[in-house]
Amino acid sequence: MTARRLVVIGGGISGLAAAWAARQEAVRAQRGLEVLVLERGGQVGGKANSVARDGWLVEGGPSGYLSGRPEMDGLVEEIGLAHDRVPANRAARVRFLYRAGRIRRVLPNPVGLLTEGILGPLGVARMLAEPFVPRRRETNDDESVWSFAARRLGPQVADRMVLPMALGIFAGDARRLSLRAAFPRMAALEREHGSVIRGMIARRGSTSSGALTSLRHGMQQLPRALAERGGFTVRCNAGVRALRRTEDGWSVVVEGDTEAIPADGVVLAGEPWAMAPLLRPHDEQAAAELAGIACPPVGVVALGFGPAAAAKLPVGFGLLVARGEGFRMLGTLWETHLYEGRGPVGHLLVRAMFGGAVDPDAGALSESELAALARAEVAKLYGVSDTPLLEHVVRVPRAIPQYEIGHPARVERITTAIDALPGLSITGNGLRGVAFADAASDGVRVGHAAARRLTEPGLL
Ligand SMILES: Cc1cc2nc3c(=O)[nH]c(=O)nc-3n(C[C@H](O)[C@H](O)[C@H](O)COP(=O)(O)OP(=O)(O)OC[C@H]3O[C@@H](n4cnc5c(N)ncnc54)[C@H](O)[C@@H]3O)c2cc1C
CATH class of the missing domain: 1.10.3110.10 (protoporphyrinogen ix oxidase, domain 3)
Structure with a gap:
């Protein structure tokens, strides 16, 4: 019997985790299963995008994840990155908020909230x-x-x-x-x-909420490790433009290819807006539901400074900026305070975020406009007006899925429709958790289930 083939569309963490889990399942069941990941971009990782430059380690997307989810923790360990985990420094527990004209420390107790002026009496x-x-009445x-x-x-x-x-x-x-x-x-x-x-x-004490963790070479290290040694094949620069049903499965059409790829099963692991057109011919309603999950743009500006600037900031995780304070910045992460190895010793790396659902116009700003805005606002907030030693801008035109009111019911309708299409599954951070560990864990669960269906032929 020839091995069955599972095609995963999307080489972000959810797709790679699904591919890895599918292979693990096939090995466990001692069944042949070829797994192929097709990624539109030139490299794996999706939003996870880590760049090492002149002694700095800059993240374009996630800079850490919360440990404690068994699927995510198992993935990191089993792919051999246990020793590359970088726990967040203790300083990361201290968070700040810019409100009513000044930076305030968010102390997690009523007296602290009062004395810092975060809340009034x-x-x-x-x-x-x-x-x-009173508890809210049980309602849907x-x-x-x-x-x-x-x-x-x-x-x-x-x-x-x-x-x-x-x-x-x-x-x-x-x-x-x-x-x-x-x-x-x-x-x-x-x-x-x-x-x-x-x-x-x-x-x-009864449940662990997880510990903030990163990886030595940045968050993209996990997708890269999975692609290198996960036991499946990855094709980059392979954007899927159509998905067709055949008599015994699926046929996956890659942009520029002359022949479609036959598949027994397909996992949709791209962003919701990107998967909607592939689903449309098979279920128009579910495709419209997917397309309806808004993903507003985000601009990320990393600025690196020398030790003199580093001394001007308090130590902590970073700062959120309340709306209406005269800043466009949503907040800044103080990366060198958070994790070891993010910049030259004693230096300061901050990442300022713009855009999102509250200011989508920031997505229309050019890289140089975003950089200028970040420099100006960092100078105003922290008094750091030195010329940065490093400047790195990443524009993410459709960044974080917004789980708006009605999202659980929407996900239910999408998954019900997809479950009705034999051999098709869906993962990704558009549905059941926006964070990196959520996407990885969801990918693992979906990958296992997809492989189980394919390695038990009677069920397909
Ligand atoms: C700026 C930013 C900061 C973040 N910070 C954090 C953080 O600190 N901590 C945290 O936990 N999470 C964070 N996140 C969220 C985290 O990045 C995501 O949860 C996670 O990376 C999502 O992975 P994914 O695989 O679901 O999707 P993606 O990473 O979006 O991957 C989807 C992939 O599918 C590919 N694709 C799409 N369509 C096709 C097609 N037709 N054919 C082939 N390939 C296709 C895309 O090219 C992409 O590579 C952040 C996100 C952003 C944008």
């Missing part, structure tokens, strides 16, 4: 009353992240803390993001404990 009192706020209605925070913790927490937090994680607007999709653990705290504060106390 009424805001703190309202937050502390949260355990007495989705709720925005902002409304949940305002309802449970009060409008000051929602406006002053939750809005900037959504900028930091999603480059998104907490008023439009779905609580159940974007912060499922928060929703679970209310459901299971009747209160966020009571739930957090009850869960203290």
Whole structure:
């Protein structure tokens, strides 16, 4: 019997994780399964894009991930990168917020929030009353992240803390993001404990929320390692332009190829907007649902400075900037404070983020405009006006998927439609978690399932 073939469309972390897991499953089941990853770009990694330059290590996309998810942790270990993990420095626990005209330290306790002026006395009192706020009636209605925070913790927490937090994680607007999709653990705290504060106390010590971690050569090291030694084939510069059904499977058409690639199974692992046209001929409604997941642009500007500039910043993870303060920057990550090896010793590497759902026009700015904006705002925020030793701009025209209200139901409709198409599966950070570890873990689960279906022929 000839080996079956699984084609994975998209060589970001989710596609590569799916390919790896599919091969693992086939080896375990002692069945032949050829796995081919087709990637439109010139290299693997997708949004993970790490560049080493003159002693700096600059990330164009993710700079770290949260450990603690078994699929993600297993992937890192089994591909041989356990010793390349770089834990975040202790300093990363300290976070800052620019609000009402100055930089404020976000201390995780009511007194700290009050003394730093993040919340006023009424805001703190309202937050502390949260355990007495009745639990929401069980309902299938989705709720925005902002409304949940305002309802449970009060409008000051929602406006002053939750809005900037959504900028930091999603480059998104907490008023439009779905609580159940974007912060499922928060929703679970209310459901299971009747209160966020009571739930957090009850869960203290019982569950690990994971540790912020990176990799020695940057986050792209994991996709590269998977492509090199994951046991599957990767073709770069191979953009898939059509997906056709055949009598016994699928036929994958790559731009520029004269012959289509026959496949027994296909995993869609590209961005939702990129997978929608491939799905359209097979399910127009599901394709429209996929295309409806907004991915606004983000501009990332990395600036490297010498030790004199480094001394001007407090030590910490970075700074989020509340809207309405006269800055376009969503926030800055202080990369050299976060991880070892991100720049020459004693130097400072910061990454400023622009755009997202709250300022999509930033996506129209050119690289030089973004760089000038970042330099000006870094000078205004931190008093660092030195000429940067390093300047690296990455424009991501469609960056982070926005899980807007209704996202869980949308995902349900998409997956139901795809499950009805034999041999087809879908992964990627557009559906079940936007973070790198979410995408990797989802890829592993989807890859295993796809291979199981193909290596148990009766089920296909
Ligand atoms: C600026 C930025 C910063 C981020 N920071 C963090 C962070 O600090 N921590 C964190 O956990 N997460 C972060 N993320 C999120 C993280 O990068 C993603 O969760 C993850 O990289 C998504 O991986 P993916 O494989 O699902 O998608 P992608 O990385 O988008 O990969 C999809 C791939 O599919 C390919 N493709 C699309 N269409 C086709 C086609 N037709 N044919 C062939 N190939 C195709 C694309 O070229 C691409 O390579 C950040 C994201 C951005 C944009």
